[in-house]
Amino acid sequence: MSVLDESVVFVDIETNGLGYKRGRVIEVAAIRVEASWSEIQSYSSIVNPQTQIPAFITKLTGITSKDLDSAPCFADIADDLYRFLEGAIFIAHSVRFDYSFLKQEFARVGKKFNPRMLCTVKLSQALYPQQQSHKLDSIIGRCDIKVKNRHRAYDDAYAVLRFVEHARKKFSDNVVDSAITSQLKKPTLPKGLSQTVVDSLPQDHGVYIFEDENGSPLYVGKSVNIKKRILSHFRNDHAVATEFKISQLISRINVRPTGGELEALLLESKLIKEMQPLYNRRLRATKTMTLARQSKDSRGYINISIDDISKIQPGSTEDILAVYSNKGRAKESLNQAIKDSRLCPKLMGFEKNSGSCFLFQLRKCDGACIGQEAPQRYNARIIDYFAEKRIESWPFSSPILIEEKNPVGPDTPKAIVVDQWCVIADITQDEECSPSISLYDRAFDIDTYKILSAHLKNKMHLLKIRPISTSQLQIMANS
Structure with missing residues (x-):
């Protein structure tokens, strides 16, 4: 028996174009399939969002504010819709989008909504890895699915159902079930990321960069366990507006392992200032x-x-x-x-x-x-x-070399050189090779100062510190 022979429901929504925290559903459709696909029921309703809808949404869907004036509010349909969805695997194209809006709408009327979810973007990626695009329009064209009213909830939900039917005819139940169960057993990932990318993430200190499909930085973060921290973004994206926006845009993850927490903090601060990611606010560079x-x-x-x-x-x-x-x-x-x-x-x-x-x-x-x-x-x-607000005097008589005590860190030892609260070099020591040294101009940065000061006060036991002169550093760099 295939996983798809359980109760499944294909869902699509249309919204008023705002983020799910403030946005509202204006149309919802669901097609429920039971008993080895011998029983099919459907549910569809337009929904009054109790606000005007933007012109671009009308242009996209054909739905006008006037159409919705006499439509029921979500509270009016919540009980019927909840019963229709209850107990079934929730299937949608880019499922986190539809789920996040419906979860929020149900929460407004006091209902908890936590179904098992299946994303057909991820299913398409698993079954058709050779295809460049897994957007619904691409799938409709590739599978020759007839759709009368694209961007209307029922028609799009029906297109998703037809795609799954097409996949079941083309592939064996074992192949389809394998692709589905791998999703159901693991946290649902954003549509732009593959499980292979996530599985390959390191579980150590470092910095990660979320990028969109054009390579533009969305967010820079750091962690003592990169993989665990990245997965936490996606587990929480339906509850936090910024995480939700990132999950809709992310296409790539760039990872930079570090020698420990201090180096990760400093690198995160540096990259945020250099890259100015869309969803980082803290640590951004300021002109003055x-x-x-x-x-x-x-x-x-x-x-x-x-x-x-x-x-x-x-x-x-x-x-x-x-x-x-x-x-x-x-x-x-x-x-x-x-x-x-x-x-x-x-x-x-x-x-x-x-x-x-x-x-x-x-x-x-x-x-x-x-x-x-x-x-x-x-x-x-x-x-x-002002004792705790002022910049402290540099507590050493010379530059210092800092190496972090990280027993599970990278095989290649790393260190940084700091003077007058400025990072002036980093050093990487490859086995059986001369150290690789990068020198930097002295530039005082208030965030770098705060990071270094806090670490020297509170985490000195995790650091190996020794003095180094600028002449020694220059000799090492030139050797």
């Missing part, structure tokens, strides 16, 4: 950053100014109290410092008037602006407040 700088006036009081700069010069961080993404964040932080530590808004750069500041008149400033508070006492509060 805002610094809060300190300087002492003639009376010995610390004054603070904020400046926008494009980069920080290595070794010139002593007067920097904090680094912010923009002036708005900087001013917000300085205002909070004034409130929390009774600092003077005049010395903090917010007031330009002569005489006392406004807060002194409200008894919320201790009078540093007019010399009533001793400089040492006032300055101590500033230093204390």
Whole structure:
């Protein structure tokens, strides 16, 4: 008995074109097959999304907002549709798309929807690996399937059913069942990825890059176990909007193994800034950053100014109290410092008037602006407040070579060289060969600083550190 002789239901939906979190189903169709395909039932309904639908959706489907005005809402059809789908293997072309929308619609009416799923894109890839395209239009043409109204839910669901029928006639039950059961036993993958790609992923430290079919980067991530982390993206893509968008576009995975977690963190930060992936927001490169700088006036009081700069010069961080993404964040932080530590808004750069500041008149400033508070006492509060925000001095007297203690890491040892919080080289030592060294220009990066500082504070036991001079490094690079 074939897997397809169980209860199966072929499903297609049309939507209003928004992501599944805010988007709504405007049409749903399902064709249920029972008892070795001797019993076939169908269900179809347009659905009122309770909002206008865009013109491009009308152009694609032929469905207008007027058509939907008198249609039932999803809540009105939810019980009937749920009963129709219940207990059957849920089959659709790019199944995660249809499933994600229906799961969300059912959740809105208090129903949990977690069927076993089969994707006919993946089935086509398994049965027809020689074909370049596995889009529904390509399959319809290849299998000579007659479709009257493409991009209408019933017609597309029927086309998917006919494709499966065609495959069962062309291949033996064993071949078709093998392709199907491999899907049912494993997490459903995005339509653009094959199981072979996922099976070949390493289970160690490294960075991964999701790319679309044109090779454009969608997302850069890192993990101590690349394979496990990548699979977690796809298990959760129906619940997280960004993961869902990635799963619809991903076509390739590029992997870069690293010597350990520290190297992975640094490489992830570097690649995000270089590649500017579509779905990475954190760690992106910015054209400018805002610094809060300190300087002492003639009376010995610390004054603070904020400046926008494009980069920080290595070794010139002593007067920097904090680094912010923009002036708005900087001013917000300085205002909070004034409130929390009774600092003077005049010395903090917010007031330009002569005489006392406004807060002194409200008894919320201790009078540093007019010399009533001793400089040492006032300055101590500033230093204390910004202690965790400021860039620390480089704690070593020379550059250092860092190698990570990673017993299950790559066979080829790796190390990085750091000076003044800047990565200035990486070293790869192949067996029985001279080390391969890549040198980099000194460039201070705030994210690199945060990564290195945190690792040196909290994970020193995982690092092998030894001093190395720039002349030693240069000799190694030239040898």
